[in-house]
Amino acid sequence: xxxxxxxTMRFGGLLAADNLSFQANKGDITAVIGPNGAGKTTxxxxxxxxxxxxxxxxxxxxxxxxxxxLQRMQGHRIAAAAKVARTFQNIRLFAGMxxxxxxxxxxxxxxxxxxxxxxxxxxxxxxxxxxxAAGMEKAxxxxxxxxxxxxxxxxxxxxxxxxxxxxxxxxxxxxxxxxLCLDEPAAGLNPRESDELNRLLLRIRDGGCSLLLIEHDMGxxxxxxxxxxxxxxxxxxxxxxxAAIRSDPAVIAAYLGEGxxxxxxx
Amino acid sequence: xxALRDAFVSALVALGLFGPLVGLVAASxxxxxSLHVRPVATAxxxxxxxxxxxxxxSWRGRNRRPIAKTNRARTERLSRTGQYIAPVLLIAAVxxxxxxxxxxxxxxxxxxxxxxxxxxxxxxxxxxxxLDLGYVAxxxxxxxxxxxxxxxxxxxxxxCLPLAGIxxxxxxxxxxxxxxxxxxxxxxxxxxxxxxxxxxxxINWVSLTNGPNGIGGIxxxxxxxxxxxxxxxxxxxxGFFHIEPAVIQRIDxxxxxxxxxxxxxxxxxxxxxxxxLGRAWEALREDEVACRSLGINVRNTKLTAFGIGALFGGFxxxxxxxxxxxxxxxxxxxIESATVLAIVVLGGxxxxxxxxxxxxxxxxxxxxxxxxxxxxxDQMNSPIFAGIAxxxxxxxxxxxxxxxxxxxVLRPRGLVSGRTPGVALTKPKAIGPxxxxxxxx
Numbered sequence: 001x002x003x004x005x006x007x008t009m010r011f012g013g014l015l016a017a018d019n020l021s022f023q024a025n026k027g028d029i030t031a032v033i034g035p036n037g038a039g040k041t042t043x044x045x046x047x048x049x050x051x052x053x054x055x056x057x058x059x060x061x062x063x064x065x066x067x068x069x070l071q072r073m074q075g076h077r078i079a080a081a082a083k084v085a086r087t088f089q090n091i092r093l094f095a096g097m098x099x100x101x102x103x104x105x106x107x108x109x110x111x112x113x114x115x116x117x118x119x120x121x122x123x124x125x126x127x128x129x130x131x132x133a134a135g136m137e138k139a140x141x142x143x144x145x146x147x148x149x150x151x152x153x154x155x156x157x158x159x160x161x162x163x164x165x166x167x168x169x170x171x172x173x174x175x176x177x178x179x180l181c182l183d184e185p186a187a188g189l190n191p192r193e194s195d196e197l198n199r200l201l202l203r204i205r206d207g208g209c210s211l212l213l214i215e216h217d218m219g220x221x222x223x224x225x226x227x228x229x230x231x232x233x234x235x236x237x238x239x240x241x242x243a244a245i246r247s248d249p250a251v252i253a254a255y256l257g258e259g260x261x262x263x264x265x266x
Numbered sequence: 267x268x269a270l271r272d273a274f275v276s277a278l279v280a281l282g283l284f285g286p287l288v289g290l291v292a293a294s295x296x297x298x299x300s301l302h303v304r305p306v307a308t309a310x311x312x313x314x315x316x317x318x319x320x321x322x323x324s325w326r327g328r329n330r331r332p333i334a335k336t337n338r339a340r341t342e343r344l345s346r347t348g349q350y351i352a353p354v355l356l357i358a359a360v361x362x363x364x365x366x367x368x369x370x371x372x373x374x375x376x377x378x379x380x381x382x383x384x385x386x387x388x389x390x391x392x393x394x395x396x397l398d399l400g401y402v403a404x405x406x407x408x409x410x411x412x413x414x415x416x417x418x419x420x421x422x423x424x425x426c427l428p429l430a431g432i433x434x435x436x437x438x439x440x441x442x443x444x445x446x447x448x449x450x451x452x453x454x455x456x457x458x459x460x461x462x463x464x465x466x467x468x469i470n471w472v473s474l475t476n477g478p479n480g481i482g483g484i485x486x487x488x489x490x491x492x493x494x495x496x497x498x499x500x501x502x503x504x505g506f507f508h509i510e511p512a513v514i515q516r517i518d519x520x521x522x523x524x525x526x527x528x529x530x531x532x533x534x535x536x537x538x539x540x541x542x543l544g545r546a547w548e549a550l551r552e553d554e555v556a557c558r559s560l561g562i563n564v565r566n567t568k569l570t571a572f573g574i575g576a577l578f579g580g581f582x583x584x585x586x587x588x589x590x591x592x593x594x595x596x597x598x599x600x601i602e603s604a605t606v607l608a609i610v611v612l613g614g615x616x617x618x619x620x621x622x623x624x625x626x627x628x629x630x631x632x633x634x635x636x637x638x639x640x641x642x643x644d645q646m647n648s649p650i651f652a653g654i655a656x657x658x659x660x661x662x663x664x665x666x667x668x669x670x671x672x673x674x675v676l677r678p679r680g681l682v683s684g685r686t687p688g689v690a691l692t693k694p695k696a697i698g699p700x701x702x703x704x705x706x707x
Contacts, residue, residue, distance in 0.1 A: 050558075076558050076561050076562060076563050078561075079560055079561030080561030081561075085559070088555075092553050092556040092559075093553070094548070095552060095702075096697055096701045096702030097548060097552060098687045098697070100689060100690065101545060101687055104689060105557075108546050108560065108562050109562070112542045112546075115541055115542060121537075121541050136691075152691040152692070154695070157701040175560055175561055
């Protein structure tokens with residue numbers, strides 16, 4: 001599905017990702033974990049086209065067999081053509097637009113294609129009306145799925161924090177992604193909200209979309225992920241099922257700071 | 267007590283400022299320059315500052331309410347009253363020529379030109395959040411396109427109007443390309459420079475534009491081929507309808523042409539706002555990074571905003587050329603861009619009604635102020651006002667500037683701030699200005 005190989009990202013003298021290779025399989029929830037500064041968000045930004053990697057390839061294969069070399073694609077094409085959606089660590093909603101409008105903006109490319117270069121729809125002719133009805137239907141589906149229907153006409157900036165997180169996921173899902181990348185979706189959520197989030201993410205996975213997830217909340221990671229990749233200082237130090245990761249000495253060392261190789265040698 | 271002390275400090279500052287500015291006058295007499303002192307005038311100014319500050323501070327102290335709540339309520343109230351204001355304004359605009367006063371119709375034409383420019387710029391600044399200080403460039407391109415096409419190839423107004431619009435839109439896109447990566451202040455500087463470049467090219471490219479002498483003899487528009495000429499022949503408006511030809515007919519016609527063009531601008535921008543393109547512009551203003559993550563082509567979306575904004579600027583320019591029958595680069599200075607931008611900001615970014623109201627206040631209000639002041643001056647026959655009465659109209663810019671400052675202090679987001687979403691599941695609710703982004707380029 002998603003194959004990252006030899007990914008290297010250098011910022012001046014800092015090596016944020018160092019020859020990283022991992023795979024995210026179709027229909028899996030793949031979690032990327034690691035201590036602060038391990039390079040998780042850098043990997044994310046490379047996958048979603050916000051950074052261009054210094055070296056390495058990121059290849060996405062769709063279920064229908066088409067192949068997208070993400071490291072060479074333009075930023076917006078990664079979402080539009082390769083169907084990779086993402087959310088942000090610090091929520092980025094269109095705060096002054098309503099919840100519904102946020103979901104419609106996400107369907108921009110589909111809706112825009114139905115407007116006849118924007119000219120026909122201005123005069124109210126063409127197939128835009130039908131496309132808009134379909135867009136509203138999809139928006140309504142994700143509003144129901146995230147429990148935001150009652151607030152559909154409120155500005156996104158006025159929603160409580162947890163609802164904003166859910167709306168960002170709903171908005172990302174409106175581009176019909178094959179891979180959804182979530183950057184710390186559970187940050188700042190209370191236990192009840194993070195349970196709801198788990199259910200939502202499992203539902204998205206069962207709907208056929210693969211997930212790539214950065215998360216600090218180990219409760220969330222261990223319960224829902226099928227596969228975990230552990231990073232530290234830009235290198236991969238662990239890769240496997242949650243059970244295997246939990247007992248991996250290298251991972252435990254990275255998290256607890258014990259048994260550091262340098263100290264051992266000293 | 268704090269209010270009194272505050273007012274006293276303000277008065278001291280005013281004394282320091284106005285002491286030399288107002289209190290001392292250099293007059294050229296028989297023996298060269300001499301210095302006069304004006305203690306009374308200084309005292310009046312300082313006293314005004316004292317009283318004004320006192321009033322402001324005591325008024326503020328009494329009106330402390332949570333800002334977000336009042337903003338929301340205000341937006342709701344405004345959008346509700348707005349539903350009534352807009353039709354009233356429209357009826358007044360349609361009925362204006364029936365007053366028969368040439369002065370009012372000319373003023374109305376001017377106001378409508380600025381309303382149209384304001385609505386055009388509103389697409390770029392208000393919706394897409396791209397600060398454009400060189401909007402007058404597209405106005406100039408439209409005006410010169412029509413003037414040159416008409417005088418060189420003998421094409422009529424209605425043929426040239428779309429051409430002028432398209433040419434202006436092309437220039438809009440051409441300006442858009444280099445500024446795609448710029449934001450905020452940097453964008454403003456480049457657009458400002460672009461406006462100046464166009465004007466300076468117009469001045470210096472004498473072989474094409476006739477330089478600073480301008481282009482004259484630009485043909486007037488026709489009504490389905492009927493000219494508004496005074497000979498009353500069979501091919502003219504008067505001859506066809508068998509009425510006495512009069513200048514006022516042409517003035518009325520021009521008025522309705524600009525009214526139609528302005529309403530077209532309004533209609534298109536209201537339509538676009540409910541379509542994906544308009545929503546994408548607003549999303550771009552709110553968060554460009556999020557737009558990119560959703561697969562929106564940020565470059566093309568920005569370019570369409572520049573292009574469509576410029577299109578309407580070009581239409582307005584073509585109208586300006588046909589109305590004046592003479593254009594020169596002097597008509598397209600930076601002050602025009604600044605006026606249009608002031609109209610958009612004063613009206614409230616993104617608000618159609620606000621821009622219309624602001625244009626009426628900025629252009630019509632200034633005229634009304636001049637009339638009012640000269641009337642007041644005529645009434646002041648007493649010798650006390652000897653020096654002031656005749657100069658009173660000259661103070662209009664000062665008063666107007668002060669009014670704008672007060673306005674922006676009281677309503678920093680413009681007359682009609684906030685926005686009403688174009689689409690809703692149940693009922694659209696107005697959104698307060700505190701949540702809506704202003705755009706940083």
